[in-house]
Amino acid sequence: MTRFFLAAATVAGLLTALPAAAQFQKPEDAVKYRKAAFQVMGTHFGRIGAMASGRAPFDGAAAAANADVVAFVSKLPYAGFVEGTSGTEKGSPKANVWTERAKFDGEAKKMQDAVAALAVAAKANNLDQLKAAFGNAAGTCKSCHDNFRNQ
């Protein structure tokens, strides 16, 4: 687990060190990429949510594996928020992602920290700890969506 976080932190550091302009050929590619990363993350996060809410039986090993994927993939989508890719349709990012970028990046960081904590908590094989850490992480999703995503 420690190994995982060391590795994930290294990957994230290197990825964010890349010049943004070099990462996507076209803005549409960035949009596709970030949607895909959120789709993968959301799938695994949702499986933990199903356990936390009692819709699925608690399985500590599965929770831990899913949380590790969420923690790793949480580092990826933000590179896809390149200039000129706001929208107005439901689910798309509002223009204030770019006009309030520091606040947006802060929301991203809070989520990444919360899912890293979720990955730690999930290793405890304890449903109450999982529920608490899942709730915290879900709160960071909601906060960012409330502020920066079209409803």
Add this chain to the structure above:
Amino acid sequence: MTRFFLAAATVAGLLTALPAAAQFQKPEDAVKYRKAAFQVMGTHFGRIGAMASGRAPFDGAAAAANADVVAFVSKLPYAGFVEGTSGTEKGSPKANVWTERAKFDGEAKKMQDAVAALAVAAKANNLDQLKAAFGNAAGTCKSCHDNFRNQ
């Protein structure tokens, strides 16, 4: 790097240990998930390809970071190949994914091994080594696509 592979192997082991039926509510969710995972993997793999082909300047740190993402995400999409999700349109999986599942799984394993080797090679900070490992990995993509994907 060793740390990364230990962690990735652990995650993959746990994920594949989950009962397939428990992983997706609906077949469409599995399709969305696998497409998203390939989209993320392809984005990072493509950046290495751009360096390997000379379309982008060689950057050893970026190559290594991208290869680590490819190696991690390579474990994910195959859970999304659930029964009843073949297609006929370009890019969709052919029915033989399920009638020749052992062969398909073998192709997947070859790709995962090749991108794990790519992640090792990328750490050498040497363009020739990167080119060779990228070529091997790209060959495994092509082989599976030629056999199992609608053209």
